[in-house]
Amino acid sequence: MRFLSAILMWGALMAVANAAGMGGADVSQKGLSAFSDRIKAEDSRLHDLAYVGDVLFAVGELGLIMKSEDDGLTWAASFAPTTRTLVSIEALQGDLVFAVGHGGTILRSGDAGESWELIEVGEANGESFLGIIRADNGRLIAHGAYGMLFKSDDNGYTWQKQEVFEEFFDWHVTGIVNHGDLLVMVGESETLAYSEDNGESWIKMESPYDGSYFGAMSVDDVLMIYGMRGHVYRSEDNGESWKAVPLDTTTALNSGRVLANGDLVLAGNSGLIALSTDKGKTFTKVPLSTGAPLGSVIDTPEGDLIYVGYQTTGRLKLMESGLYSEPGQASNNKDL
Template structure:
């Protein structure tokens, strides 16, 4: 599998040259606006972003200054999650899994049964549990805050589809999306998975549960689907684009933002019933989050990018 396709699954479709670029010297500072970043999280005390060449960027909540942190890998990091402000995990290509116990200042490699298959994401889902996922059905579960990991099968021993995202739902269940329309639910905190009827047979890149309980799943060629009944039935939502949808976030105002390749940004002010195009970000985006002061930050092929889209309809 090409690095280009693995980056597509991690959130961005970018040239292979960006993945294979030479790692910077150990004393080089990484500019936050000149590095490919694929994921971003708020630890409760700091913001942590990860991306190409094993780069980790760390900032206090104001996000005005970013510190580049050297790790033991030059592999692309695609996912990051924290169980508390000090303990977190980052994952990436080549089965890379790193753990920190000091809020992201230092990272140690953790041995797992992943072989060389890429890990494309990780999530902290409560009670000290983390799950990491990736290519060819790779799925790892930790119940001790990321210290040890167990490899589990998903949807049978023959399942070999790439997993794109796992999220926790409000009722305690977990939802999984992935390649070839993969859609599944776990009712026992990720130990076992049951397939759901998928409305789309192409690759799904992410999922979001809205404040009213509705579910959005999204992926290739602008495909977006909505469920009001916990994923039992789905209705397609029109996006007006064929660009890939990489990430979604709901703001405290209720506004829903979808982001994608080639500067694509869509907004909904009716709980996902309809979406309208927003001014282009001029960058392909993977993830975004809203800070306590309402500031929106995204990561993508231009590093850290503040978003100027306002939180409410009528303020553009």
């Protein structure tokens, strides 16, 4: 496993180096920073997107942080104080921003992403963080691999480890979402739970299928969960019952987002973007020219969609018809 990890890390190094056009040049953090002006978003491995005010950020391999001040038309690269892969970025309040990732990495910015501080979380033991959320009481909750769950009550300066359940639990926690007065958790191998006390304790829920979930979304009274092989489920009663939402795909669904207008969007492997305009009852596939795995999709203030993924990025224009189209292509969105 250690040998495999080394191979994967070397592959990530080479991907970022190639994105910078560095060839066999120095791929240390210092070396990468020296070539940051040559790194292209479309050649990088990017995992997540977030707006911080009017500025759009994307995070990816080896601490790469891309920033766009024109809604994804152009990108500028920089490197955080880590060479670990960053998988999630969240703007939580005002200028407070967090990025989390592999190796127990939590990055904190108090100036809207202009600078980053690496927060030491020793109890993480080098395991990967996969996301972070703010509960209704202001508590920050970071979650990740092997049942890892940490809380912070001082805006992310210090973190305390907590157990998810009383019994042994080591499945990956892939997502936590605010849903009304509840927090809802999803994860690996049927992991599905809720909290009524801002994450202090968790109660298991019955899973509608026996696979893994990669995320959750909440819009009004509707709760959505999604994951492996195109599985999507919808609940209108806080997870007491679920209805499967048909999706004509068996690809993994990597991320989801509630858009500013209340629509829902899913992004997955094989260049999949699917849109719902009826609170998750049905989804419409948005054709893309790329078949690359997608990590995240976000809406611009004008309503267009921006996506990033495995050496791919792009923008989908919102047409007057309400459909989306890549520049130069017809808007032939298809029902799933």
